[in-house]
Amino acid sequence: MAQTSPEQSVRPRVAIVGPGAIGTTVAAALHAVGRTPLLCGRTARDGLELSTADAVIEVPGPVHTDPADIGGTVDLVFLAVKATQVDAAAPWLAALCHSGTVVCVLQNGVEQLAAVGPHAPAGAVLPAVVWFPAETQQNGSVRLRGPARLTLPNLPAARIVVDVLDGTLCAVELAPDFTSVAWRKLLQNAMAGLMALTGRRAGMFGRDDIAELSLDYLRECLAVARAEGAVLGDEVPRQILEAFQAFPPDQGTSILADREAGRPLEWSIRNDVVRRRGRARGIPTPISDIVVPLLAAASDGPG
Structure with a gap:
């Protein structure tokens, strides 16, 4: 034995x-x-x-x-x-x-x-x-x-x-300071939601219009993250965008894979959390107000 x-x-x-x-x-x-x-x-x-x-x-x-x-x-x-x-x-x-x-x-x-x-x-x-x-x-x-x-x-x-x-x-x-790390990753995940909406992979962030939209969205998310106690500098949105731009053009993300497979999307915990917590703290989230309903509809329907 x-x-x-x-x-x-x-x-x-x-x-x-x-x-x-x-x-x-x-x-x-x-x-x-x-x-x-x-x-x-x-x-x-x-x-x-x-x-x-x-x-x-x-x-x-x-x-x-x-x-x-x-x-x-x-x-x-x-x-x-x-x-x-x-x-x-x-x-x-x-x-x-x-x-x-x-x-x-x-x-x-x-x-x-x-x-x-x-x-x-x-x-x-x-x-x-x-x-x-x-x-x-x-x-x-x-x-x-x-x-x-x-x-x-x-x-x-x-x-x-x-x-x-x-x-x-x-x-x-x-x-x-786990709070800051977690919110920084959330900003990255929130931006990846744009890939699920377009059906495109990381190469899309090479477009000037998508890059500009991404920066505006990330800055909106950053304001909420700071209100929630995250210590993140003004440079973080640009760093996250540049990281996506450096990925291989065919690199995907989990929320895009779920969209392609017709599975429910994690839109609530990746994107709507910014809108929910922004509202609770009186922070405007105009881009989230558009992105979240589109992701929710793409995930849950009807239609």
Whole structure:
């Protein structure tokens, strides 16, 4: 009978809920260093595949589809479902979490605590900012087009994530001012909504008219972010635009992929949050007032 080393006996048990582009990247990062996680999702699969510039990583399955079949709780859950799928993922959290389980939310927006908190143990939800370009391919595999990095708030709960991902292809950094980091990423996500409206990829930001609109929109979002406590300079809108302009022209984003696939869009947590919080603070958001209804209609219909 194989012996278990002391290191293996204390290694945290980890689950990935939502093995899409982000979840597959984290699962592959863990598997590549011998820390294969439990995989949980809506669709049964034999395994996952991640392609990077240097390698193809195949993560063995199965992808479990029934919370009753997982065989106990885990110490860390990476929740990688879309914001529109949180309620549907609640049975997974109920089955996977014990009183000390940390739920690291790999999700867009600045409202992860409010969305996921009701479904997780008290005080266990850890928001994260995801900084990597991962795209699902037509065959179901995932392509990682750049370095993978997560930013977490500098809280005690983050320690398990740092330890679990130590030495993997996914770097982790702790931010003393997580609010500013999260809002900066939200500005980037909000602007990406323009790609869903046009049906175009990153090359569209090379157009002068789109660049001008993007800057105006980002400055509107910046005013709201600052009112919410983010410390972000006047240079941030230009930096975000230039980053999009530097992407390969064919690079997409998750909200564009959802639009192309006819899936619901995360318009509320990526775009409407700016309008909602702007209104609450008396800040005009004229561009959001146009962008949000168009995204909502593109997502939810009717028509």
